[in-house]
Amino acid sequence: MDPRSEVLLRQVELFGGDLLLAGLPADDLLGRLPAAHGWSWHAGEHAALTARFAGRCRFGVAPDERPFAAAVLFLPKSAELARYLLDSLAARLPGGELYLVGEKRGGIESAARQLQAFGRPRKLDSARHCQLWQVTVEQAPALPVLEERAQRYRLQATDGPLEVVSLPGVFSHGRLDRGTALLLERLDGLPPGDLLDFGCGAGVLGALLKRRYPQSRVILLDVDAFALASSRLTLAANGLEAQTIAGDGIRDAPDGLAAIVSNPPFHQGVHTDYRATEDLLREAARHLRPGGELRLVANSFLKYPPLIERHLGPCQVLAEGNGFRVYRAGRER
The missing domain is CATH 3.40.50.150 (Vaccinia Virus protein VP39)
Structure with missing residues (x-):
């Protein structure tokens, strides 16, 4: 209890x-x-x-x-x-x-x-x-109106500005966090097919993926109802359409994905909890199609490369800065 x-x-x-x-x-x-x-x-x-x-x-x-x-x-x-x-x-x-x-x-x-x-x-x-x-x-x-409690900011991306709508309780409320900013610079060259934004938060990654890869089906998954509501507002603010899924980890994601892109969460309440990310690294291959890839950002001190290589394949560092690293690994055919 x-x-x-x-x-x-x-x-x-x-x-x-x-x-x-x-x-x-x-x-x-x-x-x-x-x-x-x-x-x-x-x-x-x-x-x-x-x-x-x-x-x-x-x-x-x-x-x-x-x-x-x-x-x-x-x-x-x-x-x-x-x-x-x-x-x-x-x-x-x-x-x-x-x-x-x-x-x-x-x-x-x-x-x-x-x-x-x-x-x-x-x-x-x-x-x-x-x-x-x-x-x-x-x-x-x-009775409060939830949208009136939102914070909005404009992100200057390489392919134009993106309006972000962030609701109370959502990760990095009202601002772009440094990890996501680093990952946004490394979204080019993803394989064609279904793309997953895992732990979508306010939908920054998912919205940019949909705009950059308009022919791909983009899925945004999060455990938190307020994050999913934020993502839907961000998508709507930019005239984009994508699927949102409520799920308690990668096991609730669809199979056959071309890529999983994530700034994965590691906080739960007042406690630090890495299980969702570690489960993602262990199970990503089950949800990727052959030739699909995982691309994520994480704090540099987290020892994720051995876990990625054990369960997925060779791990490449695409970028590093401000205490974060962007990793890439592909599922072998």
């Missing part, structure tokens, strides 16, 4: 009614709170919850339309996303109870101050290195 769920269950008498659990972990909390339903924006956690509690959890950037008498937000890593989520929940809870739970090292105490906009928050519990806060929503905000 996740420690945040354990803290909730210490106050289980508060959570017997129609309750929305927003951003809930994939544990047994729904089993312990039979009147509750969930809202998840993490595809992997949602899949695990749906397998155990069919019909009781929604995936996306908004909860479903069913009413709820109270809500618990499991604090996300991004402060901007937390503000959007708290406003979204409080807008639907005038006079109701809004709870916030999170790890101390995740910033729960500073996040709890945001509850002051809705009423008088109070700390209910502190245990398992977590805190639980509650507020009665006396001043409900207007």
Whole structure:
């Protein structure tokens, strides 16, 4: 059981009614709170919850339309996303109870101050290195419009400017990160066929791939619903069409790809986690057609070349700078 769920269950008498659990972990909390339903924006956690509690959890950037008498937000890593989520929940809870739970090292105490906009928050519990806060929503905000919380910037690419639309919580929100910038310089010469932007974030790579290779089918895959929504907005802002897929890693990608291009994620919540990238390197060959290739950027200190060569083939360094390297490896025919 996740420690945040354990803290909730210490106050289980508060959570017997129609309750929305927003951003809930994939544990047994729904089993312990039979009147509750969930809202998840993490595809992997949602899949695990749906397998155990069919019909009781929604995936996306908004909860479903069913009413709820109270809500618990499991604090996300991004402060901007937390503000959007708290406003979204409080807008639907005038006079109701809004709870916030999170790890101390995740910033729960500073996040709890945001509850002051809705009423008088109070700390209910502190245990398992977590805190639980509650507020009665006396001043409900207007329901926020997600697109109005977006940050937009223009990227000057070799084939013209690209409009990027970044939503709260998405990697490198509102700016181009250095790793992606380096990879963008090495997108030429990809083999013809289906192209995958793995861990698409705001859709920078996927949009540029579609513009540079208009005859190719381009697929953008991410575990996060807000990233996929950002990618769709970026594609639309540039008059481009591509497929977006919610998936918990490379196993959810299609087969027969001509290329996988990625600035792969290695952070999950407040913890560092390299599993998604390591799985990508181990399994890329299964999703590439013969002659297909993997092209990715990663921090220079990460020892990825031996893993790439073990599972795919000879690894070439295409570029290096600002603490990053761009790697290329092809699947042998």
